Amino acid sequence: MSAHLSQRELESHLWGAATLLRGLIDASDYKQYIFPLLFFKRLSDVWDEDYQQAFEDTGDAGYAAATANDRFKIPLERTGRMCAPPPGMSAGHC
Numbered sequence: 001m002s003a004h005l006s007q008r009e010l011e012s013h014l015w016g017a018a019t020l021l022r023g024l025i026d027a028s029d030y031k032q033y034i035f036p037l038l039f040f041k042r043l044s045d046v047w048d049e050d051y052q053q054a055f056e057d058t059g060d061a062g063y064a065a066a067t068a069n070d071r072f073k074i075p076l077e078r079t080g081r082m083c084a085p086p087p088g089m090s091a092g093h094c
Contacts, residue, residue, distance in 0.1 A: 043072060 005013070047068045055064035 046071065 050071065051064045051068035054067035055061060058064065
């Protein structure tokens with residue numbers, strides 16, 4: 001095997017891994033997993049956008065978090081982030 005994978009080889013390896021993980025689940029059952037993941041991803045993206053805009057406008061991390069939490073609150077442990085943004089930093093710094 002060469003040191004570098006081509007795009008086609010990478011896709012083949014990823015497809016094979018997905019097939020192993022997928023097992024014998026019917027393709028129509030994936031909607032039960034994919035739609036909620038897409039929904040939660042969108043919620044997270046909107047929260048990040050609201051936070052970033054409020055932080056850029058004010059420079060206050062506490063106000064930015066409160067503003068982002070006006071629509072909905074996503075607990076930090078549910079975001080997949082390792083930390084909350086430090087004061088003076090944007091959500092992308094974690």
